[in-house]
Amino acid sequence: MNAKYTYTEAALVSLLKSNDRSAFEYLYDNYSSALYGIIVKIVKDEERACDAMQDTFLKIWKNIGHYNSEKGTLFTWILNIARNTAIDKLRVELKKERVIQLELVRDGDLISSTIFNPLPATMDLRSIVERLLPERKVLIEMVYFQGYTHEEVSERLSLPLGTVKSRIRKALQELREIFEVCAPKPIFA
Numbered sequence: 001m002n003a004k005y006t007y008t009e010a011a012l013v014s015l016l017k018s019n020d021r022s023a024f025e026y027l028y029d030n031y032s033s034a035l036y037g038i039i040v041k042i043v044k045d046e047e048r049a050c051d052a053m054q055d056t057f058l059k060i061w062k063n064i065g066h067y068n069s070e071k072g073t074l075f076t077w078i079l080n081i082a083r084n085t086a087i088d089k090l091r092v093e094l095k096k097e098r099v100i101q102l103e104l105v106r107d108g109d110l111i112s113s114t115i116f117n118p119l120p121a122t123m124d125l126r127s128i129v130e131r132l133l134p135e136r137k138v139l140i141e142m143v144y145f146q147g148y149t150h151e152e153v154s155e156r157l158s159l160p161l162g163t164v165k166s167r168i169r170k171a172l173q174e175l176r177e178i179f180e181v182c183a184p185k186p187i188f189a
Helices: 009-017 021-043 046-066 074-103 125-129 134-145 150-157 161-182
Strands: none
Touching (some): 021 046, 125 134, 125 161, 134 150, 134 161, 150 161
């Protein structure tokens, strides 16, 4: 960019929403170093940080239409995108490392006490979860079967975090009751 422009936040947002190239160049020139600093602190690797940085600006470009100035400043919004992108990249890498570590475990390394032997009553857990109310069932599936955090479920389903937590708590209480019915009673009580 040859000429140096300065924009008010409102003008910059307006230009970004209209996909103005010079506005995106301005955004990159003026905010990338701050965003990169946050990203590299999270992922602790320059190559991953560069990838996360590129993903961040792609997300900003694709989602600028969703920016709402009433919820916060433009910088806060893009900073959250950068932070979440870096955390996502870190999670993916950690999952890959866990898979590699699991692949390195040989059958002979396992001892019988570490092998999970579930009770017959718990073998078909998914069918038991199917008995829950739909709004509870989907939360249990996302958190316990798909590995989402409560915060991620809240974001993905656009539900308040407190609602997510209370529905999960109620679902777990309901599952406990189901398991008490299914579980064999101890002989010596």
